Structures are given as structure tokens and as C-alpha cells.
Amino acid sequence: MSVSSAASDQTVCTPLPVLGRDVTVPLVTGGEVTYAALDYAASAPALQRVWDDVAAYAPYYGSVHRGAGYLSQLSTDLFENARNTVAEFLGCRPADQVVFTRSTTDSLNLLARVIPADCQVFVFETEHHASLLPWQDARVTYLDAPSTPQQAVRTLERALADRDPHGPALVCVTGASNVTGELWPVRELAAAAHAHGARIVLDAAQLAPHHPVSVTDLDVDWIAFSGHKLYAPFGSGVLAGRADWLQAAEPYLAGGGASRKVTRREDGGVAVEWHETAARHEAGSPNVIGAYAIASACKALTEAGWDSLVAREQHLVRAVREGLAEVPEVRILSLFGDDAPRVGVLSFVVEGWNSSHFAAALSAEYGIGVRDGLFCAHPLVRTLLGSDPQSQGECGAPEAAPGEKSLNAIRVSFGAGTPDEHVERFVAAVRELVRDGAKWRYRTEEGRCVPAV
Secondary structure (H helix, E strand, O other): OOHHHHOOOOOOOOOOOEOOOOOEEEOOOOOEEEOEEOEOOOOOOOEHHHHHHHHHHHHHOOOOOOOOOHHHHHHHHHHHHHHHHHHHHOOOOOOOEEEEEOOHHHHHHHHHHHOOOOOEEEEEOOOOHHHHOOOOOOEEEEEOOOOOHHHHHHHHHHHHHOOOOOOOEEEEEEOEOOOOOEEOOHHHHHHHHHHOOOEEEEEOOOOOOOOOOOHHHHOOOEEEEEHHHOOOOOOOEEEEEOOHHHHHOOOOOOOOOOEEEEEEOOOOOEEEEEOOOHHHHOOOOOOHHHHHHHHHHHHHHHHHOHHHHHHHHHHHHHHHHHHHHOOOOEEEOOOOOOOOOEOOEEEEEEOOOOHHHHHHHHHHHHOEEOEEEOOOOHHHHHHHHOOOOOOOOOOOOOOOOOOOOOOOEEEEEOOOOOOHHHHHHHHHHHHHHHHHOOOOOEEEEOOEEEEOO
16 A cells, blocks of 8 residues: 555645755665665654754854853854743743753753652653653652553552652653554543642653644643754753752752852852753753754744644554555554554564564665664563563664564654655565565674675
8 A cells, every 4th residue: 555545535745854865875785775764763864944944053153141242142042042932832831941951861860850859750661761760769660561541541540549648759651652653641641640749741752753742731740852853963852841840959960051150158168059040950051053953843843734744644654554464474563552543653573583684684675774672662662572571681782683583673663754655665675575585694793683795
């Protein structure tokens, strides 16, 4: 089934222009082919609009908040306007703060540093490591993987009902799984959290690039996401939401920018007054270009129209799912069932294939980039594969050689910049590999399956 035929009954937008859309790569079998980037869940290609905006600003680059010169003033205005753009993109409340960070991981580690000392944290084992691991210094309750969205809500409600009602509590939950792409019942989980006096933070790294996300509409306390998944370059992220815990805690990093006033004490020490604004947790010279790039991406997605973006992506999702369903050896991984709503992220295994071997063949023989491994969500993938969820493994690395039992999976992911042809080529390549096998020999090198030379 082609994407074009699936979409024939509706008008949907064309792919948004992204960097690298015309890049060609060599094939081990000879010749070159246009690269099909189908690893958006790891890092989406930067939008051409974002890159052009950054390039136009680059000659005017200047120090932020620290200079009286024209370029410094221009850069300061651009940086703070970027903060306002992100706040609007996320539907923030008037009193919310937008803190620029390095990534979702950095955002959630920042929040983990500012939660009250006696806070109890609730997190499902299904989370990406960015939202599973930062809470090591808190009292953490890890919740088992649910089999339905309704069970997720019930599981959280039971756990919260058993907690000490007098202490602070925080729930951390993903908006869309980075493994299965399935949408989580965020609004219902937020209602359950607030009904039991807890707060909730949304890991929107995989949701924000695919769906509109609003602090107000979802009624969450914080949202975290990364620029490199939202069609902006690496090195920028956001934590947005309630200001009180952020203002009450010591700065995440101590240094210039976070401090409002520094004086010497009579005992010879140093006394510091910290900012109460977002600058409190943005010490050092900020990543102005990163913040501007995120704001540019937010504007581009909003102007493209979420209805059209979502509609087109869902056509791609259906094309991949229906295409893979025609290959009996392929099993798509899912927590909530085949009919569960999802974004453009799907993971699967192929009977008789090691996942690393299959992904290597897709790259080397077809010029298709996917990901294999445990996707920095080890407990979830192991649960989906039916292996021991306590087993250890290096993030993203395969654990079996070609031909052996695989404890990892293959992930295909796409988004606003994906052409129809890339999805159709992927489905055809899967069908051909399963039917005919690889055309090339492969070997294991430093834990990876690579073409033999």
C-alpha cells in the first residue's frame, strides 16, 4: 500500500524542508542512493527554516545580558524573545518559567535537583532513561509497565493512595514512548496526580515534535523537551512550568548569570543573592543560538499547522504498520495493543534475524538509517521482548552476534520532514530482506554489526 493512495481521500501537507534531504550515501553492493533518514526519534534533521534563521543571525552574535553594545543588546532581546516564543508554544501559564537547558536529560536532572528533600517520586519502568534515572537521590517508587492506558491511571492512583499524604510528591511520565510511539494518557495521569496532592512533569521529547503540547490543556506542572528532536540543532533543551520549586532551590549550576549580587562577608567568605527568574538555573554564557533555534522550530511547526502535520504523519504510520503487517516474520512491539494511537515511532523484531544485523543491512544495502538496540529504555524493551527486566546492557548496544538470539529491537521513526518515498522504500526493503536475505556478509566489530570487507 503506498502512502499516496492512503492519503488520496484527504488533503495533507507536503514534507517540511529539512537539512540532508538530498544527501546520497554509498551502498556496499555498488552505486549510491539518497539517504532515507528514519531515525527521527534519536535526532530529527534540522528544519531548513531553522538553519536559515540561525545563519541570518550568526553575524550578529553577541554576549547575552552582559554588554552595552548593539550586538549584545540584540542577542539579549533575541534570547528573551525566544523564551517567550517557547512559552507560547507550550501554552504556559502567566507565572510559569521557561528555563533553557542542554536537553531533556538536562531538564529532568535540573528538576531532580530542585525537588524538596522529602519528595517522593513516582515513575513507570517504561520511561526513557532521561526520565527514569535522575531521581536517584529521592524516594522513588518504580511502577510496573501497564498493558492499557486505563491500567496506567489505575496503577498510579493506587501508588499515590498508599503514599504519605503530608509530604510532597512528583509523578514523571512520558507523553509518547520513544520505543513504541504510543501516546500516554497524560491528562488523566495529571488529574490522578493532582487529586492525590502530587505534581507531575511531562517528558515531551517524543511528543512535542509530533503533536501540540500545552501545559495548560494537559494540566501538568512541568514540561521537558529537547531541541534536537524538535528539528533544531543539538545542544539545547527546555524545562518549563511552575516556578516555586525552581526559585526555592539552590541553582543547578553556580556562576555568573545565576547570581544577582555577590559580596564579601566579614568572615572572609562570599555571600550570594541568586536570581529568582529563570536565570537562576542558567549560569554561564547561555546557548543563544540553541535557544533561537528552538524558538524558530516552534514557529515553523505552528505556522505549518498541527492538523496537517498530524494528518500526514498518521498516513505514514498507517503505511508502515500495514506494510509490516504483510510480513509474517515481523512483530511490532506494543504495550497498549495494535490499535493504540501513536506518533511516528515503531519498534519491531524480525523472526530469524538479529536486530543489529537487520539494521546494518538496511543501511549498507538500501541506504536506510534506522536504530537498533534497547533505545535507552532498557526495562521497557526487555519487558516487551519478554526477557529479564533486571538484566543490564550498554545503552543502544546489541547483545548478540548475527544469527544468535537477539535481546534488542529495530526502531523506525519519522516526522514532518519524511518524504513518502522513504517510507515506501523502507517497507519494500524489509520485505525483500526477509524474503531473500542479506546480499552481503557482516561481522561484529566493537559490539556493532558491520559489513565485512
